[in-house]
Amino acid sequence: MKALTIKQKRKLRRVSVERAPRLSVIRPTKLGFRISVRLHDGQTPDDYLRVLDKLSHAWKVHSVRLASWKPGKVTLVATLADPLRQVSVPVLSDGLLRVRVGLLDTGAPFTIDFRAVPHWLSVGATQSGKSNLANALIVGLAPQPVALVGFDLKGGVEFTLYEARMSALATERSECAVLLADLVGIIRDRMAVCRQYRVKNIWRLPEHVRPVPIVVLVDEVAELFLMADPKSEKEEVAAVATRLLRIAQLGRAFGIYLKVCGQRVGSDLGPGVTALRAQLTGRICHMxxxxETAKMALGDMDSGALAAARKISPAEPGTAIVIGSEGRWHRMRSVHVTEEQAEAAAATYAALAPTWADLMLGVRPADDLDAGEVNDFSDADTDSDAEVYV
Ligand SMILES: Nc1ncnc2c1ncn2[C@@H]1O[C@H](COP(=O)(O)OP(=O)(O)OP(=O)(O)O)[C@@H](O)[C@H]1O
Ligand SMILES: [Mg+2]
Structure with a gap:
């Protein structure tokens, strides 16, 4: 038999004998340290993903994350103490339709940027911090040249305080149905303008004809879908679902953006919920x-994201797992913004709110809107998408 070369002998020895991780030097970071590990033959990054929790206990640090991997190598980032214990930065209006609403556990800002990610879904149990985040967004958007529209299915208790800065506010489903129809009408009108100028979206229109962007805030989306009496409410719910989905599908190009809040956004709520959820690509999962709810919010993110969501405690309201533009997950905590602060911002910038009549100028009335809708859910099977998470 041919003798082994020295290289082959070394490799064989490594495979059979070497067990300890092959670590690089420890590099300090602002919040802890970073270390690279060369993988042994047969190891994969998943082997490290599975033991991150054990590592954080062994190293006595707040958390360990797998920051990146190259073939044969992973990089681990350890954070010594929870950087989100106290978020002391203010909300920052960071450009048109961009608001820094919190911090990530890397110490980086968490910015909701509607131009980059047009539609957001924010879920969480009661008292988890959903309204606080909406307050932060209102404080950040109020000074900007944008229109705010509220769908407050909690009978108006959430957004009435901010009505001064809102161009429209609906507090009951029947009002929502009309307002959504108007918004679809606005989209249709903006489409016509874009067609006329041969551009694909409002941002390419000449400035003097470019319409004002509209941010739509929805609180307790489940109320839009729940039916006490299916016989009499089915039609209205189907119309609302269809319009909301159309806005989510078409809004981005025509300057209409959604931030949808709810305790649960499962397909059991009704037809169209799964399709709507698929369009809301910015995800914020509070406690x-x-x-199941975490899965619905975070989709097929790695198991680390779900575990991190399950670990959020009631003692840290405003903490959430977020997925933004680059599709990776982070732990985030929002800036604490009281109702009074948001109300004061709304009052201060009330004059910047375009009237609904201004926004509807030239828009055809919403009579024939639902004829030929692309997605009509009135007869759809509620359970057909029960297992699909997006
Ligand atoms: N980032 C934060 N920092 C500190 N406190 C926070 C933060 N976010 C929320 N809170 C506090 O937690 C409590 C619950 O927050 P919030 O009202 O936003 O919850 P919610 O999810 O909207 O609840 P509900 O579903 O009942 O409306 C409030 O007292 C709020 O001030
Ligand atoms: Mg709330």
């Missing part, structure tokens, strides 16, 4: 009561 939740069950794994």
């Amino acid at each position: 939740v009561n069950d794994e």
Whole structure:
């Protein structure tokens, strides 16, 4: 038999004998340290993903994350103490339709940027911090040249305080149905303008004809879908679902953006919910009561994201797992913004709110809107998408 070369002998020895991780030097970071590990033959980054929790206990640090991997190598980032224990930065209006609403556990800002990610879904159990985040957004958007529209299905208790800065506010489903129809009408009108100028979206229109962007805030989306009496409410719910979905599908190009809040956004709520959820690509998962809800919010993010969501405690309201433009997950905590602060911002910038009549100028009335809708859910099977998480 041919003798082994020295290289082959070394490799064989490594495979059979070497067990300890091959670590690089420890590099300090602002919040802890970073270390690279060369993988042994047969190891994969998943082997490290599975033991991150054990590592954080062994190293006595707040958390360990797998920051990146190259073939044969992973980089681990350890954070010594929870950087989100106290978020002391203010809300920052960071450009048109961009608001820094919190901090990530890397110490980086968490910015909701509607131009980059047009539609957001924010879920969480009661008292988890959903309204606080909406307050932060209102404080950040109020000074900007944008229109705010509220759908407050909690009978108006959430957004009435901010009505001064809102161009429209609906507090009951029937009002929502009309307002959504108007918004679809606005989209249709903006489409016509874009067609006329041969551009694909409002941002390419000449400035003097470019319409004002509209941010739509929805609180307790489930109320839009729940039916006490299916017989009499089915039609209205189907119309609302269809219009909301159309706005989510078409809004981005025509300057209409959504931030949808709810305790749960499962397909059991009704037809169209899964399709709507798929369009809301910005995800914010606050503390939740069950794994299912976290899965619905975070989709097929790695198991680390779900575990991190399940670990959020009631003692840290405003903390959430977020997925933004680059599709990776982070732990985030929002800036604490009281109702009074948001109300004061709304009052201060009330004059910047375009009237609904201004926004509807030239828009055809919403009579024939639902004829030929692309997605009509009135007869759809509620359970057909029960297992699909996006
Ligand atoms: N980032 C934060 N920092 C500190 N406190 C916070 C933060 N976010 C929320 N809170 C506090 O936690 C409590 C609950 O927050 P919030 O009202 O936003 O919850 P919610 O999810 O909207 O609840 P509900 O579903 O009942 O409307 C409030 O007292 C709020 O001030
Ligand atoms: Mg709330």
